[in-house]
Amino acid sequence: MPTVLSGIQPSGLLHIGNYFGAIRQHVALQEEPGEHFYFIADYHSLTTLRDADRMRELVRETAITYLACGLDPDKAVLWRQSDVPEVTEIAWLLSTVTGMGLLERAHSFKDKLANKIKPSVGLFTYPILMAADILAYDSNVVPVGKDQVQHVEMTQDMAGYFNNTYGDVFVRPEMRLEKAANMQKVPGLDGQKMSKSYGNDIWIFESGKKLKKLCGKIVTDSRPPEEPKDPKDIFVFDLLALFLSADELQDWKTKVAAGGPDAPGYGHLKMRLKDALEEYFAEAREKREYYLANPKMVDEILAAGADKARARAREVRDRALLACGLR
Numbered sequence: 001m002p003t004v005l006s007g008i009q010p011s012g013l014l015h016i017g018n019y020f021g022a023i024r025q026h027v028a029l030q031e032e033p034g035e036h037f038y039f040i041a042d043y044h045s046l047t048t049l050r051d052a053d054r055m056r057e058l059v060r061e062t063a064i065t066y067l068a069c070g071l072d073p074d075k076a077v078l079w080r081q082s083d084v085p086e087v088t089e090i091a092w093l094l095s096t097v098t099g100m101g102l103l104e105r106a107h108s109f110k111d112k113l114a115n116k117i118k119p120s121v122g123l124f125t126y127p128i129l130m131a132a133d134i135l136a137y138d139s140n141v142v143p144v145g146k147d148q149v150q151h152v153e154m155t156q157d158m159a160g161y162f163n164n165t166y167g168d169v170f171v172r173p174e175m176r177l178e179k180a181a182n183m184q185k186v187p188g189l190d191g192q193k194m195s196k197s198y199g200n201d202i203w204i205f206e207s208g209k210k211l212k213k214l215c216g217k218i219v220t221d222s223r224p225p226e227e228p229k230d231p232k233d234i235f236v237f238d239l240l241a242l243f244l245s246a247d248e249l250q251d252w253k254t255k256v257a258a259g260g261p262d263a264p265g266y267g268h269l270k271m272r273l274k275d276a277l278e279e280y281f282a283e284a285r286e287k288r289e290y291y292l293a294n295p296k297m298v299d300e301i302l303a304a305g306a307d308k309a310r311a312r313a314r315e316v317r318d319r320a321l322l323a324c325g326l327r
Contacts, residue, residue, distance in 0.1 A: 002034035005139035010058035011045040014065045015201035017186035017194030021145045027070040036076035037137050043081050047123045068287035079305030086313040091132035097161040107150050131155035136313040138171045166323035189217050191235045205285050215274040220266040228259030236269045243276035
């Protein structure tokens with residue numbers, strides 16, 4: 001029986017890239033046989049978020065987003081990472097057998113440097129804590145997007161380092177790369193990968209005038225509507241593909257490619273995207289309002305999830321301490 005685990009950072013409001021890259025996948029997986037563990041990675045978000053009130057707000061918002069989008073606490077365990085301190089103990093144990101060279105090769109670290117984000121020790125050792133998150137629950141299936149493959153590979157390496165030193169303690173995890181996650185990255189307003197760090201994202205529950213304004217900011221060129229264009233060169237279509245039926249999407253592409261007096265302009269594409277977003281997340285938006293009005297229910301779900309997660313992590317932590325001679 002598989003044990004599936006994944007986590008998501010509460011470093012900002014979750015956007016549609018988070019939804020299509022992780023949340024939707026997690027909700028679908030809970031219907032499959034096995035155990036399903038999903039945590040809110042608040043420790044990880046400390047590398048970029050240093051506002052206590054904002055942290056508490058975003059942790060709650062992240063929990064509500066998952067619940068509103070369909071996560072069922074009877075089918076999956078949902079909790080705050082910081083409610084399971086055994087994970088940080090396991091991270092220290094892993095750090096004692098992990099070479100710096102492995103961490104220096106981390107894509108996420110190099111990406112942050114390239115984007116002028118000031119690095120910290122926490123950012124550098126981020127992959128070790130992530131490995132501890134995975135290994136603490138004897139997880140053997142980790143659903144990831146294409147850009148997260150390296151993290152699972154590094155976790156496999158760290159588990160191997162520890163097991164080669166102290167014996168078979170940690171279960172080797174395997175990644176599950178969904179076809180939808182492997183096809184393409186969800187582009188942001190500027191065409192780059194959508195990311196809270198880059199400020200090019202669209203919040204899942206954005207609506208009305210704010211959503212219209214955001215969609216209007218999507219970067220396009222200055223070509224007039226009547227000029228024929230290759231749809232492959234217009235990344236708005238990558239966003240529309242997430243929401244429209246294949247037939248409707250092809251109809252828009254055909255008209256844009258043909259050009260002429262009846263061809264839609266970029267504004268038409270952007271407004272269709274706005275409407276599609278509103279329609280797609282309408283039910284989840286209603287559920288979010290329900291959970292916002294019932295905060296005690298959210299607290300109880302997170303507390304119950306933490307109890308289940310900590311019981312498992314304690315077993316793994318004790319096994320690792322015993323192997324090291326610390327028990």
